[in-house]
Amino acid sequence: MRQHERMSVVTGTRLTRFNADMEDRLASVRLVDPQGNESDHPATGAFVFIGLDPNTAWLEGLVELDEAGFIVTDRTMETSVPGVFAAGDVRSGSTKQLASAVGEGAAVALQIRHYLDSLEQGQ
Ligand SMILES: Cc1cc2nc3c(=O)[nH]c(=O)nc-3n(C[C@H](O)[C@H](O)[C@H](O)COP(=O)(O)OP(=O)(O)OC[C@H]3O[C@@H](n4cnc5c(N)ncnc54)[C@H](O)[C@@H]3O)c2cc1C
Structure with missing residues (x-):
């Protein structure tokens, strides 16, 4: 190569x-x-x-960040705070690619709908 x-x-x-x-x-x-x-x-x-320097200082103490300041999420892209989601370059472990950021945005929109549905159903 x-x-x-x-x-x-x-x-x-x-x-x-x-x-x-x-x-x-x-x-x-x-x-x-x-x-x-x-x-x-x-x-x-x-x-x-x-390199990348995420603009997340304002989130310190609100949601979990990794050592470089990126937002930590689980596999559903939910942060350490239930009902708060992150997508795209700012997410810890994301691929820092446009197509991924767009896809994660779409996936998070669905996760938010599931989350709101679960609230409505009192779960
Ligand atoms: C020079 C360069 C070349 C690239 N080339 C490619 C490529 O060829 N192919 C590819 O797939 N990807 C490429 N990328 C990466 C791609 O641009 C990113 O993966 C993608 O833009 C990430 O989208 P995003 O929405 O997560 O973040 P961003 O596009 O960074 O959007 C975040 C937005 O949030 C805004 N913002 C930040 N802080 C706040 C705040 N406190 N309040 C409100 N708004 C805020 C910012 O102003 C920005 O508009 C490149 C990136 C760069 C810099």
């Missing part, structure tokens, strides 16, 4: 600079290896992975 004629995988380096062409478009990136050697690599696009 790491061998492809149109790709090179470079690890153990830091990206320190985006170089632009005459039209201000990305032309290359500057990499620095652990020995401090700099090299420019042609690139026409860059995806910067900065």
Whole structure:
């Protein structure tokens, strides 16, 4: 997988600079290896992975969060508080993919209906 004629995988380096062409478009990136050697690599696009930092500080003490701040749910996507559900990227263990987030939203809508039905039936 790491061998492809149109790709090179470079690890153990830091990206320190985006170089632009005459039209201000990305032309290359500057990499620095652990020995401090700099090299420019042609690139026409860059995806910067900065990780995820869920906006859940306001939920602290209200529902259980994991060590990274994502909402812990059971297999029905119910949180530690009965009747409170979570779906999508904010949920601990979710796949952080659009299709999954949409699917979880639909599944949670059904779970909410079940929950409301159970309240109505006094269960
Ligand atoms: C750069 C990038 C590229 C991606 N590429 C892909 C891809 O190619 N394929 C793929 O499947 N997935 C991709 N994803 C992931 C995908 O975008 C997410 O999985 C999806 O958007 C998650 O949907 P969500 O509704 O759970 O969360 P979000 O889309 O993050 O929606 C959460 C919403 O809640 C709002 N919000 C936050 N806090 C509060 C608050 N306190 N009160 C009210 N509103 C609040 C936010 O403003 C936001 O609108 C990518 C994500 C990024 C960042």
